Amino acid sequence: MSDTEGADNANGELSIKEEYELWRKNCRYMYEFVSETALKWPSLTVQWLPDYTTEGDSGAYNCKLLLGTNTSGQETDYLKLALTTIPSGGVAGGANVNTRIKVIRKYENPLEINRARYMPQDPNSVATINGDGQVDIYDLNEEAGPLKTAFKFHTENGYGLSWNPHQKGYLLSASDDKTVVLTDIDSQKKVFQNSFHLDIVNDVQWHTQHTFGTASDDKYVCLFDIRVSSENPVSKLLNEDSKGVNTLLFSPFAKNLMALGNANSNISLVDLRHLDRHVHTMMGHSDLITCLEFLLHKDGVLALGSQDRRVMIWDLFKIGEEQQQEDAEDGCPELFMMHAGHTGPVMDLSWCPFNEWTLASVAEDNIVHLWQVGQTLLNSDTSVVVSNDVLE
Template sequence: DIESVDAEIARQYQLNEKVTNEEYKIWKKTVPLLYDTVQSHALQFLSLTCQWLPEVELDADKQSLRAQFVFGTNTSGYQQDYLQVGSIQLPETLDSQNAIPVPTTNDPTFNVVKKWKHNGEVNKAKVSPNGKLIATLSNSGSVYVFDRFSSGEGHRTELKYHTKEGYALNWINDSELLSGTDDGKISSWDVNRDVPVNAFASHSATVNDISANKVHQFLFASASDDQTYQVHDLRTPATPFITRNLGAAVNAVCFHPELGTMFATGSADMVVGLWDLRKPSAPFRQLRGHTGAVTNVEFSPTDSSYVMSNAADKRINIWNLEHLGSDFDEENYFSRNEKGAYYDPCLEFIHAGHTYKVNDMAYHPSLSHVSISVGDDNLLEVWK
């Protein structure tokens, strides 16, 4: 009956909460051993997005660094939403002797230094390569462009094309960007024009992610709920020149920052796929280790042999591709891993600091292996 079903649901929820709390306690105990630095900050409103700004400053005492990042608010329409710039203090050396424990109270090393009013929730924010502009994608489908150094309280430009909200956003260069939403459409923009340069309508479901190729800037890849990744040429927008069905929703895609033919995908089947554009029929390697749908992937900009991914399992995995040549029984991974004793040799580290779903993550562009992440637990974490 309904009452017994409700009771079972409540019991499972309480059990999951207990397991999550125990896992978090264990993680906190390991922080001094596993991290060079960790900071965890409770936000007033959860953020769906985060990304570092490029500059790093040395504080006057020369004992610490000051880094900045962008994040947003998600107030569910109850209050004014904002795009915000946060500033955080980090150890100057970022070595193990300066490990920072997870704080239990408000930490003065973190503060908001600037914010702009935002029309609706900030689903995604991306900083232009030169650090001067910030683009956002809202829950209305509008793309907003903010001038980081302006004195105004709002956006510089609103780019209207999409009819539904979305999360796929990526810069091509300092003045051009790509957006994709739940309407299944992709648009390319020049931020100095208020109409799309081109529109792409080759997906049949939500576009979850977009990645511009940093080597061949006329190429970009897209990931969709229609279970395909596609590779497009900006010069011929009518039809993608590669379409591959992975048999599960494709949630994330990211081109390698230096190798123009290599990219990674993250999909609902818990797999991070590594692909070569020249042989696109199948991944040349599948990275195994997540226990939930993979929702983000990103290559390190400072050490391109590393790729980071997060999933619905509340974990952020760090993969070292230098171990791709190591023996690994990829085909029989799940059967051999039933007792949790068989690991992908590329899996180098697991960040377990979030107690609910991780919404976004990013590598710092110049501080090697320093990462930021935000989750449904209202936490913003900076860690190495």
């Protein structure tokens, strides 16, 4: 038994193994399907690709995902293209569908892949950023072989990566070297390099065709407009209690809503018109936030991953709802669901773009989870969080 598990048992808490076994026993209450695939090395990144085919008899989706490797220098690292089949709404409970992931192509990289994201205008063009801050562009049409393009504008490890959804080939990257770089992939040139932040830039995200946001360990969240200045933000927020801002994202439905994942484990909701104050702070995780993503099919639904091994789904429209005392003990009203199947810190997650309420998540435990929120939860009049004290 590990020291951590021993301490947990001494405090009357479940060990990681016991929590996992309890979660597996109760999956039927929360999911339409759950798939677990073990990898040789952990992936720090995951993203569904938008193209898919359907199987005639079952209606199931044949689809692909992007994964990476983090071998800690022990083996060659790769961007990986994986194939899987997931049930559609017409396949109850995922019957007769093998959801196990199969890696069909590997693309070599000098270091661990921290993030991999496809270009919206051309999903076969995939950008990665690695442990040295190098940005590489791959062509998924190629079976294997050399990179399409490599850019070495950063000098340290990087995680932030964002394609402009309106201007083809414009790619933002962010790094531990405190900089943000905009690269024009088509011309293979650096458009600018921003050095505003005083500490690690953890994330960067496009907001509109000309504006983007940055999140940093210096506790600042900044908004830039490249039509005005590439160096100075048009507005900024000092998130003093955050202990550093790890990730940010703009709502696809509400143009002035921004969500921030903080190192203090809290989630901040911010109105872009009033950056001097938070709209709301959500608390539920017990460790720093690593990733977040808004659901594309329904307004106000946000999934977050954390180093506490949890993925939590939040319904922002339930903020402020009254609760019974017994419900309040399981969490705030906006906490819709907790996915507790990972046994290591969650590193990335991705909502499926073509199958509603379906997520992929990856963690340091080397496991990829594919899962769909159960209809029992979706059709419930109230949010349901299955906590340890009510499980079998």
